[in-house]
Amino acid sequence: MATTTSPTAGPAEEGPKSSNMRSLSRAMEVFAELQRAERPQRLSDLARNCGMSLPTTLRILRVLQDFGMVSQKDKSYRIGPAVLPAAKSFLENDPLAVAGRPVLQQLATQTGMSVSLHTRLGFERILVARVQGEAPMQYDLPLGKRLPLTRGAAGKILIAGAPDAELEQVVAAAIASGHEDQGFTVQELRSRLPEPGCDYAYSANERVIGVLSVGVALTNREGRANESMALNCPAEATTEEKIKANVPELRRAASRLSELLEGSVY
Amino acid sequence: MATTTSPTAGPAEEGPKSSNMRSLSRAMEVFAELQRAERPQRLSDLARNCGMSLPTTLRILRVLQDFGMVSQKDKSYRIGPAVLPAAKSFLENDPLAVAGRPVLQQLATQTGMSVSLHTRLGFERILVARVQGEAPMQYDLPLGKRLPLTRGAAGKILIAGAPDAELEQVVAAAIASGHEDQGFTVQELRSRLPEPGCDYAYSANERVIGVLSVGVALTNREGRANESMALNCPAEATTEEKIKANVPELRRAASRLSELLEGSVY
DNA sequence: CATTGCTTTTCACAGAATGAAACTATATTG
DNA sequence: CAATATAGTTTCATTCTGTGAAAAGCAATG
Incomplete structure (x- = not known):
């Protein structure tokens, strides 16, 4: 309640113990946040909701976008098409x-x-x-x-x-x-x-x-x-x-x- | 041909120019590799195929697993169930x-x-x-x-x-x-x-x-x-x-x- | 029980990730 | 339309995170 993020699927309850792979964990937070919010999100929204700085959020989004996990339309971001092959892979394997x-x-x-x-x-x-x-x-x-x-x-x-x-x-x-x-x-x-x-x-x-x-x-x-x-x-x-x-x-x-x-x- | 990785969806052709967010990019490589190989992969396979060290690969897998993007059975890894909500989100939004x-x-x-x-x-x-x-x-x-x-x-x-x-x-x-x-x-x-x-x-x-x-x-x-x-x-x-x-x-x-x-x- | 192959932990170092601030673009308002 | 506010992007110095070598577990196999 007190904190900004509430990682539904994340490790424990946003514990400060999240030691390993900070940047990767944060990227997954951003990804999760994009799913949670069903509407496209602006950079600043994501940064605020995930509790991280704008530059960091932007860099994360760019990488995720390179891999198709996130897609960008104008200034707003959403889940990208690369999740479809992933889901297919899961369902088939x-x-x-x-x-x-x-x-x-x-x-x-x-x-x-x-x-x-x-x-x-x-x-x-x-x-x-x-x-x-x-x-x-x-x-x-x-x-x-x-x-x-x-x-x-x-x-x-x-x-x-x-x-x-x-x-x-x-x-x-x-x-x-x-x-x-x-x-x-x-x-x-x-x-x-x-x-x-x-x-x-x-x-x-x-x-x-x-x-x-x-x-x-x-x-x-x-x-x-x-x-x-x-x-x-x-x-x-x-x-x-x-x-x-x-x-x-x-x-x-x-x-x-x-x-x-x-x-x-x- | 010469290199080990071939990121099908990655940025360019495994160029050494991949400057930003190295750990995140690598995590996405691992994730992509898990999809490519339709069978579960062992740690050492993933490390070899993605061209990274064992500890690094292990750490990446652990974080991805925390978020359900990867699941582990005994000593082998595969795509995890978290991709389903993601795909659903994509298809619906x-x-x-x-x-x-x-x-x-x-x-x-x-x-x-x-x-x-x-x-x-x-x-x-x-x-x-x-x-x-x-x-x-x-x-x-x-x-x-x-x-x-x-x-x-x-x-x-x-x-x-x-x-x-x-x-x-x-x-x-x-x-x-x-x-x-x-x-x-x-x-x-x-x-x-x-x-x-x-x-x-x-x-x-x-x-x-x-x-x-x-x-x-x-x-x-x-x-x-x-x-x-x-x-x-x-x-x-x-x-x-x-x-x-x-x-x-x-x-x-x-x-x-x-x-x-x-x-x-x- | 020694050997081999794989996984996991430890650790010291390099450099990657970070956010403040400066800067630019884009909206908002008078 | 100018002025102003807001959002996005780049730069850069600092710090701490991600990194792999090496060592330590662990599990098979002979």
Whole structure:
């Protein structure tokens, strides 16, 4: 709150401990800021919002522009076209995205519900893959969307066992991104999270009104939950009971995918 | 050939003139290298291919990883999930992509052919938007694909009036990316390009066998051609004459889009 | 258990990144 | 249209960051 920058995905909370590669870190801040602000940004805006001097910001932008990560129109800057090949590369090569799609597909067929696959990034999650079920979701949920960890089964399961210190950062990020309002507390968040010992999360009307969901985490080798898989269904097509009945299937699909990821000889 | 790095999209040809922001430039090199190599890369591979020391490469990777631009699995690195939100941001906010889609849609309806929109990046072009026509293209051409400037109407029109020095770099890039084979010369390229004075390019069986295309450039305020629009059609559904008959429509759509871009008050 | 290859840390140095200030271009206002 | 304010760009001296050599871990392999 006190500081100017709030790196949603950055290392910790803008800690003064950011020792390494200052110029590179700052460049990534600028890049992140350009995404955050959906409108093109002027040099001075970027400099102010990122808390750095005009010359520095300008130099960073020039390099990023050379590589197409940023494009300039007149005096305003925005994200550049080079991100498209990068995203394509990710979607075509990352095991999570690649191995995830068929698993999601099969699960959607089995359950008739929409399935989505998320990965944690900083204190948010990102939609990496999605397959529509029979009852189509009315709201759009496009690839690459940044979503909160505080709402939705797929978000909550990623912070299920987390310590308070971390939850505070999660809450702060959710407020900053507008997914929770100002007064939201860790207390309230805790009350939403699954009971200790429960390996899935449930949500109803939490992120989107009229949608129920259940989510499980992919279990990393070390046990750190970094990805999650969820079933979503419009309220009129299911009930809490019915959607929870699919948790075993979901769990199985998730662990199948986990194994694929671990075993991938890439 | 002599040097280790070949920054496809980088500034010039790995010139020793890269004065500014060395660490940032190098980080972008690493990032580009990760995309080029479709398989995950080990630290030492990256260091070697980018021509930098192991510690430096490691430090760069760590920062990029903090921001999700790179992800690490065991000892190998790949492009990370943060590129997805970035690409989403581009597709939703960049005027070219946003304003382009409806224009392409209308043109596809009018002509019945597939329409594509490209932007130049370095010595390649990138597919930014695409709409399928009646006769569907059998080959896949996904968003973000890197394509050569040496083949296809949409590529050639972007280098129509270029000086030899530039064409040489274009040829070098096309060879490096495997789109042309070793012995390809500027001479040969020149013979494919449109005659001086002609404002559109034509190609048949050039990049993809069995496909004809015509392409025009979007005219920037200063006249620099940085984007192009093309019609593609399978050979069995058209002829050189027929597809060229659509050039006026194509031209009109392109200049309409150009105007939209110039006028955008973003 | 020695050997080899890769990764990571340490450290002293060079030079890259930095911001203040000067300067130029571009908007705003009287 | 002149005057003034604001934003962008360049210059430059200083400082601290980025750098690679070398050494220290670590993991495979024979």
